[in-house]
Amino acid sequence: MCDKIYFDNQRFNFRNIISNFLDEDLEKLHKTYKFEPRFLDMVAGKNEYELLKNIYKKIITTKTFIALWDLFVKETIKPYFDNEKILYQKIPSLRIFPSHHSVQYVEKITEGFNKHQDSDAPFFHPKFETNFWMPLTECDHNNDLYYQNNDWFRRVDIRTNEIFVFDGETIHGNRVHNESFNTRCSLDFKALKLKDYDTSVLSDKLVTKKGQKYKQKDWYSTQYYYNEL
Numbered sequence: 001m002c003d004k005i006y007f008d009n010q011r012f013n014f015r016n017i018i019s020n021f022l023d024e025d026l027e028k029l030h031k032t033y034k035f036e037p038r039f040l041d042m043v044a045g046k047n048e049y050e051l052l053k054n055i056y057k058k059i060i061t062t063k064t065f066i067a068l069w070d071l072f073v074k075e076t077i078k079p080y081f082d083n084e085k086i087l088y089q090k091i092p093s094l095r096i097f098p099s100h101h102s103v104q105y106v107e108k109i110t111e112g113f114n115k116h117q118d119s120d121a122p123f124f125h126p127k128f129e130t131n132f133w134m135p136l137t138e139c140d141h142n143n144d145l146y147y148q149n150n151d152w153f154r155r156v157d158i159r160t161n162e163i164f165v166f167d168g169e170t171i172h173g174n175r176v177h178n179e180s181f182n183t184r185c186s187l188d189f190k191a192l193k194l195k196d197y198d199t200s201v202l203s204d205k206l207v208t209k210k211g212q213k214y215k216q217k218d219w220y221s222t223q224y225y226y227n228e229l
């Protein structure tokens, strides 16, 4: 399942919030900031750019940002689920894919891509979740997200007022090497109808996050990972 939804990116201008904080266009971040290492191994989330950690600390985890996030979910994501009760990721995940840098996200690289399903090790996302991906920069074929559609592994190719929606079975991933002249930034997050949350599919298998291990049933518990709306 793949879908596309529109949102008001002037009202919910996550792009500008981050860009203003960094005082640089997001596409040009690699010109102002140093991203080390050039080849980032973030398998199981064990490494991350310092700049990204700083944006989480100073922006994404602030009350102001979270208030806007909650409002965005209420007005954009809840209607997607027919305005039924939903669970959604408490704060979105921000990704930075710097120009002329490489990021390895999964253990096994496939044809130059970080191809994976979110239900794969090491994150073991439950299949009842739906994925939402929002580019904060215009993408090109070198830095875009790709997904499997029938026999094709194709670009998502959406604009910055659109969100790509896909289920947990969809194979997706960007290139390992970003050969574009532009840095790509994006937000992604999970959500689902509350009635689809099912503890019987959660187990003791170990999820690895930031190099630490957690039981799947604890990590994806309603209290810990999601907000209800």
Ligand SMILES: [Fe+2]
Binding pocket: 116, 117, 118, 172
């Ligand atoms: Fe993924």
